Amino acid sequence: MRAQFVFSEIFIGLRRNLTMTIAVIVSAAVALGMLGVALLMLFQTSYMKDYWYDKVEVSVFLCTKDDTTLHPTTCASGPTAQTRMDELQADLKADPLVQTVFPETQAEAYARYKNQSGGSQANEASQITAYVSPDQIPASLRVKLKDPTTEHIDAIRSTYQGQQGVEAVADQKTILKPLFKLFNGLTVSASTVAIVMVGLALMLIVNTVRLSAFSRRRETGIMRLVGASNFYIRLPFLMEGAVAGLGGVAVAALGVASFKFFLIDRVLAPSFTFTSFIGWDKVLLTVLILVPVGLVMAVGASALSLRKYLKV
Amino acid sequence: MIRFDQVSKTYPNQNRPALRDISLEIERGEFVFVIGSSGSGKSTFMRLILREERPSTGRVYVAGKDLSKLSNWKIPQLRRQIGTVFQDFRLLPNKTVEQNVAFALEVIGKSRPTIGKAVPEVLDLVGLGGKGGRFPNELSGGEQQRVAIARAFVNRPMVLIADEPTGNLDPETSVGIMKLLDRINRAGTTVVMVTHDQAIVNQMRRRVLELDGGNLVRDQSRGVYGYVR
Numbered sequence: 369m370r371a372q373f374v375f376s377e378i379f380i381g382l383r384r385n386l387t388m389t390i391a392v393i394v395s396a397a398v399a400l401g402m403l404g405v406a407l408l409m410l411f412q413t414s415y416m417k418d419y420w421y422d423k424v425e426v427s428v429f430l431c432t433k434d435d436t437t438l439h440p441t442t443c444a445s446g447p448t449a450q451t452r453m454d455e456l457q458a459d460l461k462a463d464p465l466v467q468t469v470f471p472e473t474q475a476e477a478y479a480r481y482k483n484q485s486g487g488s489q490a491n492e493a494s495q496i497t498a499y500v501s502p503d504q505i506p507a508s509l510r511v512k513l514k515d516p517t518t519e520h521i522d523a524i525r526s527t528y529q530g531q532q533g534v535e536a537v538a539d540q541k542t543i544l545k546p547l548f549k550l551f552n553g554l555t556v557s558a559s560t561v562a563i564v565m566v567g568l569a570l571m572l573i574v575n576t577v578r579l580s581a582f583s584r585r586r587e588t589g590i591m592r593l594v595g596a597s598n599f600y601i602r603l604p605f606l607m608e609g610a611v612a613g614l615g616g617v618a619v620a621a622l623g624v625a626s627f628k629f630f631l632i633d634r635v636l637a638p639s640f641t642f643t644s645f646i647g648w649d650k651v652l653l654t655v656l657i658l659v660p661v662g663l664v665m666a667v668g669a670s671a672l673s674l675r676k677y678l679k680v
Numbered sequence: 681m682i683r684f685d686q687v688s689k690t691y692p693n694q695n696r697p698a699l700r701d702i703s704l705e706i707e708r709g710e711f712v713f714v715i716g717s718s719g720s721g722k723s724t725f726m727r728l729i730l731r732e733e734r735p736s737t738g739r740v741y742v743a744g745k746d747l748s749k750l751s752n753w754k755i756p757q758l759r760r761q762i763g764t765v766f767q768d769f770r771l772l773p774n775k776t777v778e779q780n781v782a783f784a785l786e787v788i789g790k791s792r793p794t795i796g797k798a799v800p801e802v803l804d805l806v807g808l809g810g811k812g813g814r815f816p817n818e819l820s821g822g823e824q825q826r827v828a829i830a831r832a833f834v835n836r837p838m839v840l841i842a843d844e845p846t847g848n849l850d851p852e853t854s855v856g857i858m859k860l861l862d863r864i865n866r867a868g869t870t871v872v873m874v875t876h877d878q879a880i881v882n883q884m885r886r887r888v889l890e891l892d893g894g895n896l897v898r899d900q901s902r903g904v905y906g907y908v909r
Contacts, residue, residue: 373786373787586770586772587772587783589770590770590772590783590784590787590831591787592759593730593759593764594759594760594764594783594784594787594788594831594832594835595755595756595757595758595759595760595761595762595788595835596756596787596788597753597756597788597789598752598753598756600787600788600789601787
């Protein structure tokens, strides 16, 4: 087997069908890029789930001095007293759904608030903390559930929402919902486009190889007659598919990287500071997944096409 | 070398068989003409030897192997033992004479030194020494057919199949091609040649197989074309 011969055949083939080759690379790139984006979003969602579900799921916020007018039914008696806080904590601890409860006083909440806002939006935050005093920040009971399903969270909410001294019950799922929705939407739409584009890319590859086989039927006919092995006759076509597929992977990798760089790092990360986002390691992993997918797609379609259009 | 054992071939969707109950044997080193009008089954006969078709019934043996038992991946090995020449030469126009001949060895994975040695040798044999750098369109029809024969013979096959090799050539050039095929035959290669050329058949006085409507109507050693039945 002479490698030089095979490689020259591949590049002759690719050049001869240059427009089709470009079409294959572009459609494979879009297909794989969308697949990559879908994968990144899946990584992101599971990363966020791991990150958040380990932490506190439900916060029971208690009344501050401002809530007497804002929440007159439950906060009529002013800021929640320490005794009432202890009572609520004991109730929560007794609840079979609850694993642990962490109390957070107004002073602690203020410190955490200052700390948290001190990060990326320093200017804005320092302005806010200048106007906010510790007694305006609610004390809370942070509840970790044994099994943080939506039903259990709703059960806790309906029990404690409306109790005396409780301003509001909030859960992380509600806060994160828009983000999860965004990522799920991206996953679904990217996968849909990916499926359509994979189909398109497959058809294009089949057709390109078919054209290639047709334009080289004289050569392959002679190869057949002089007894070249099937593998030897087909190899240049398969490699043509593989090269085009790898070209698609390369472009898709650029696309995935720019998705991470421009959308996640530049847009999403600054706007959703309370959570963190996947790093470049996941981007690399995605690209490493795309390589075999692209190769299998291209070589598989080529092989299929050859079976049909190149009789040996 | 080649044996047909009660071979019939009927193509799908056709009532009349292309070959009907053919039994014959071609010995090693023989020179055989296959004659017959168009549609008489000559092409099918050739395609069966090359295992491009399988017989509907009966068996074909080439070089001692039963082709019906030959698995698909062994077909290339069979075809390496059979050289093939066509009426329309089938050369690659974008390759030189040398490259055309070398192509046949490259694609069966021969090493570069082997090719470097075999190609000039076979070009000398067919009388094209010194024309290796020409392109096919710079050659006459007879010379192109010599290139095709060189390509078919460069791997020293046991059988050479020639499908109307002189069909596109004038009588004088044809004589040259026949002399070349004769020389190859005398070196021990079995030659099976399909032809319509009466003069050649009459002149050569070799074995003649005549097909008519799929039947073998004549098998005559030292035959002539115009045999009266």
